């Protein structure tokens with residue numbers, strides 16, 4: 001028998017692993033994600049933004065036409081493939097294009113304004129590292145049909161409120177810039193190209209390529225050898241058209257009035273072609289080079305570019321992985337976001353199993369916020385106690401022969417040096433309430 005036949009008969013037992021740069025979200029982390037997502041959902045309701053959910057896959061042309069052919073995303077990062085019909089499809093690398101496509105397709109932009117938000121996985125074939133993955137998750141906000149700086153300010157205020165709710169506001173910086181009108185950008189582009197040509201020797205390979213395709217992106221370069229030359233480059237801020245200038249001044253005044261601090265960063269250009277006028281990023285120094293937590297701006301030309309009527313629009317997207325990393329790095333994860341149990345109900349032997357299940361149900365009726373788990377699966381008393389300890393719960397509620405006979409329960413502290421207590425089952429809900437709320441564990 002040849003080896004190829006043998007391997008054909010016996011399938012490989014090698015374990016199959018997840019795709020590089022694509023993460024499983026494990027139980028130990030999911031409570032923190034839910035905590036962040038819960039804050040996001042509440043926030044969107046409070047500002048009157050409605051959720052939109054679109055497919056994860058779209059026609060490739062949608063991203064090429066919106067994000068731009070000569071951007072990093074479209075040139076090298078998209079997961080593009082042919083489906084069985086031969087159509088070119090792409091796993092969405094970001095959410096704005098899909099959101100615009102859906103809003104147009106369903107007439108949501110027809111003579112009306114929209115304030116929308118979305119969340120979900122995005123896909124980019126980047127080099128995986130801390131804070132940078134190939135499947136990552138964004139929350140995004142998009143507002144359509146509003147052209148004034150008030151809506152720009154609102155989206156920024158909304159994001160600021162999220163940082164405040166999560167305790168992050170002091171740890172992030174708002175960077176602002178204006179990219180002006182497309183005419184102003186075109187004129188500035190010529191000025192900029194002339195400047196870069198004068199300093200051609202200093203440009204790295206990437207920048208030389210961009211000099212032809214997308215010169216403004218050179219300003220975004222993180223190459224330290226180019227830093228000084230880029231700082232001295234002509235600024236679009238000094239070449240803005242009057243209307244964009246006024247728009248930017250008004251936005252700044254609104255942020256000032258709301259007490260939101262910012263720094264103007266004339267080199268902030270963003271990596272997607274559809275932006276114009278306002279652009280902004282919320283950045284942190286706590287995450288190394290993946291320091292942008294949230295990024296966005298105005299994209300008044302995009303709807304038209306995708307075949308719709310001219311529609312002003314502004315939005316942002318934030319990366320949940322980076323937000324979660326930041327909360328962990330700064331030790332801002334509250335106890336409620338750790339997914340811990342309050343109580344572990346422990347039948348001391350099998351004769352108490354049913355009673356433990358029932359007591360669990362009664363407690364959940366009485367205390368909707370209680371996080372309770374009932375021991376299942378039998379075992380010796382010793383192994384049951386071990387499970388209780390490992391559950392991470394603060395309290396064990398023990399049910400044995402005596403407890404069943406007198407309708408009581410033994411309450412044992414699992415994480416504190418404290419005498420165990422015996423309580424009547426009828427009073428248990430009250431006891432737990434005062435214990436868990438009035439006397440949180442240190």
Ligand code: ATP
Pocket residue numbers: 094124126131132133134135136137138270271290291292293294295296317318319320321322
């Ligand atoms: P960066 O400059 O870090 O590559 P970007 O400009 O490509 O970011 P956007 O496309 O504006 O980012 O996406 C908005 C947010 O989504 C980013 O600020 C970041 O928090 C998050 N994000 C983008 N790409 C990734 C990724 N590969 N992995 C994790 N988060 C990401």
Ligand code: MG
Pocket residue numbers: 271
């Ligand atoms: Mg990127």
